[in-house]
Amino acid sequence: xxxxxxxxxxxxxxxxxxxxxxxxxxxxxxxxxxxxxxxxxxxxxxxxxxxxxxxxxxxxxxxxxxxxxxxxxxxxxxxxxxxxxxxxxxxxxxxxxxxxxxxxxxxxxxxxxxxxxxxxxxxxxxxxxxxxxxxxxxxxxxxxxxxxxxxxxxxxxxxxxxxxxxxxxxxxxxxxxxxxxxxxxxxxxxxxxxxxxxxxxxxxxxxxxxxxxxxxxxxxxxxxxxxxxxxxxxxxxxxxxxxxxxxxxxxxxxxxxxxxxxxxxxxxxxxxxxxxxxxxxxxxxxxxxxxxxxxxxxxxxxxxxxxxxxxxxxxxxxxxxxxxxxxxxxxxxxxxxxxxxxxxxxxxxxxxxxxxxxxxxxxxxxxxxxxxxxxxxxxxxxxxxxxxxxxxxxxxxxxxxxxxxxxxxxxxxx
Numbered sequence: 001x002x003x004x005x006x007x008x009x010x011x012x013x014x015x016x017x018x019x020x021x022x023x024x025x026x027x028x029x030x031x032x033x034x035x036x037x038x039x040x041x042x043x044x045x046x047x048x049x050x051x052x053x054x055x056x057x058x059x060x061x062x063x064x065x066x067x068x069x070x071x072x073x074x075x076x077x078x079x080x081x082x083x084x085x086x087x088x089x090x091x092x093x094x095x096x097x098x099x100x101x102x103x104x105x106x107x108x109x110x111x112x113x114x115x116x117x118x119x120x121x122x123x124x125x126x127x128x129x130x131x132x133x134x135x136x137x138x139x140x141x142x143x144x145x146x147x148x149x150x151x152x153x154x155x156x157x158x159x160x161x162x163x164x165x166x167x168x169x170x171x172x173x174x175x176x177x178x179x180x181x182x183x184x185x186x187x188x189x190x191x192x193x194x195x196x197x198x199x200x201x202x203x204x205x206x207x208x209x210x211x212x213x214x215x216x217x218x219x220x221x222x223x224x225x226x227x228x229x230x231x232x233x234x235x236x237x238x239x240x241x242x243x244x245x246x247x248x249x250x251x252x253x254x255x256x257x258x259x260x261x262x263x264x265x266x267x268x269x270x271x272x273x274x275x276x277x278x279x280x281x282x283x284x285x286x287x288x289x290x291x292x293x294x295x296x297x298x299x300x301x302x303x304x305x306x307x308x309x310x311x312x313x314x315x316x317x318x319x320x321x322x323x324x325x326x327x328x329x330x331x332x333x334x335x336x337x338x339x340x341x342x343x344x345x346x347x348x349x350x351x352x353x354x355x356x357x358x359x360x361x362x363x364x365x366x367x368x369x370x371x372x373x374x375x376x377x378x379x380x381x382x383x384x385x386x387x388x389x390x391x392x393x394x395x396x397x398x399x400x401x402x403x404x405x406x407x408x409x410x411x412x413x414x
Contacts, residue, residue, distance in 0.1 A: 016049045018109070019087030021067070022095040023077050023154065024054040034064055040102030044109055052095065053081030075175030079168045085160055094154040101155060104195045108157040115191035116162045117183050119148050120155035122195060136206025143213060144177060144220045145231055146184070148192055151177055151209075152202035155195075162188050174208040174216065181219050187226035187290030223375070226290035229269035239403075244270070246402045247348065251319055254346040254398070254410040258314040262338065264303045265321035266291070278317075281306070304330050308338045315339075319348040319408070323376045332392035339413040345394060348408040353381035357405035382407055 020037050034050040041048040053067040054077030069080035082090060089112060093101055108118045137151050154176070162183060170178045183190060209216065221228070233248075235241045248270050255261055259277055266272040266280035268291055279297045282288055288298050301307050303321060316335045325331060335345050350357045361376075380388075385407070386396060394411035401407055 016047045016087040017089065018046050018048040019085035019090045019160070020048060020050045020105075021078075021081035021085055021090060021092045022050070022052045023074065023081065023092065024052055024095045036100075036102050037105060040105045044106060046109065049085075049087060051081055051084050053077040053084070071171060073171035074173045075168050075170040075178075078175050078179075082158070082160075082163050082166075088160060090158045090160050090163065092154065092156050092158070097155060104155055107193055107195055108155075111191070111193055112157060112159075115189035116159045117180070117188060117190045118157040119150060119190065119192045120153050120195045121148070121150040121192035122153065133203045133206055136203060136210070140177065140206060140209040140213065144181060144209075144216055146177070146180055146220075148180055148190060150192065151180070152205040158183075159188075162186070169215070170208075170212065172208045172212075173202065173205045174212045176205060177209050177216060178219070181216060184220075184227065185222060185225040185286065187286040187288075189293070224284070224286075226284075226286040227268050229267040230273075230290075233270050243402055243406070247271075247319065247406070247408070248274070250400050250402065250408050251317060251346050251348065254344065254408070255315050255317065258344065260313050261315040261317065262306070262308065262313050263317040263319075264306070264335075265318070265324075269319075271317065271319065304328060304334065306334045306338050310337055311340045313338050313340065314343045315346065316343070317346045319346065320406075321349075322347070323349045323378055323380065325378060327378045329388075329392070332388060332394075336393045336413055341413060343413045344397070345389075345411045345413065346408065347385070347389070347411065348402075348406060349380050349385065350376070351382050351401070351405055351407045352379040353383070354405040356403070360403075360405065385409065 018041060020034070022034070037050065038048070049065065050063065051065040051067050053069070054074075065084060067077075067080040067084035069076040078092065081092065091105060091108065104120045108120060111118060133152070141149065141151055163179065166179065166182050168175050168178055180190060229244075232240050232244045235244070251271055252274065255275070261275055261278040262281060263272045263275065263278050264281050266282050268287055272278060272280045272291070272295060276295070277297070279299060280291060280295055281299045281301055281303075283300065283302050285300065288300055292298060299307060303318070303325065316339055318335065322331060339345065350361075352358070382399060389396060389409065389411050393414050395414055396409060396411050398410040399407055
């Protein structure tokens with residue numbers, strides 16, 4: 001969503017270490033002062049620039065840059081401020097919090113190597129009237145599967161290259177939740193840093209998230225999210241939970257104690273997590289970024305050209321991958337090439353000869369537009385895939401089903 005952006009000159013003439021973006025809200029009240037923040041940066045020895053986003057009135061400080069967005073609202077101001085920032089790191093905060101922020105700035109700056117996004121979290125006891133706001137935030141946090149407890153904290157520090165390419169669709173304060181969702185989807189780390197301050201919550205944020213909950217939920221559960229498969233294991237939807245666990249059990253039983261093992265298109269599933277000696281292969285950088293903190297043996301490549309020597313593996317897992325790829329004989333040929341004689345290929349894909357799968361796919365496509373089923377470009381049946389495997393030089397050992405319509409072949413390389 002394009003926004004007209006006007007950025008007036010900023011103090012720093014070279015790239016600063018830290019850009020401070022103050023959100024001026026509706027622009028009413030006195031112009032924000034950056035003095036306390038500048039002093040905090042000076043004590044840390046940090047080069048910085050200060051930008052005010054969303055201000056309707058002139059700023060008396062000539063060294064403060066102004067970021068203006070054509071669209072109204074908090075989300076538009078936040079996007080404008082992030083776009084104007086040139087520092088290696090970007091600190092965002094509400095202008096009303098500027099006077100009390102120096103200690104928080106120091107706490108965040110000192111922990112900047114711990115994560116790409118740091119959230120100043122206020123978890124102390126709050127007044128009784130904060131309870132409704134906190135309940136609203138808690139509900140939204142759980143619905144959106146976000147680990148951050150203090151969603152309404154405006155004080156955050158972002159590594160600029162992480163947020164520079166993000167496009168925010170939210171116009172209001174729900175942008176605070178959306179930006180976390182998009183960062184999670186890219187596999188970056190988010191960490192809360194406990195700070196002194198009155199715990200509370202924001203009824204405004206809670207209501208804004210509720211109003212946009214379906215859109216945010218779909219965004220959080222996008223199949224492109226780095227942790228999509230991982231979260232499906234504990235999904236609140238019973239069928240999804242069952243499917244993940246049944247598939248996991250069948251695949252691991254088929255692999256047994258064989259090693260070395262390659263998981264092609266591993267995603268973030270529990271299969272690769274529970275095979276610590278296996279090699280995970282995926283083409284998506286965000287998935288590998290997320291998985292890299294949990295698994296040490298990863299490769300970025302495609303299934304059509306596996307970067308392994310001939311006859312170097314005892315088992316290859318190919319679970320829920322081939323239906324997303326064009327029908328290319330090279331895919332099975334590559335599996336045959338890298339397997340040792342007698343090694344096994346564990347190959348899972350929907351059985352399009354089963355009416356039940358068509359029904360499940362129809363329901364899923366209505367609930368999750370743009371989900372996995374939209375990406376199925378090649379459709380196999382048990383008979384057609386048996387023929388392909390046989391022609392590729394495999395002997396079928398078993399074919400088991402998940403839910404009566406997802407088939408998982410175990411085939412031995414001849």
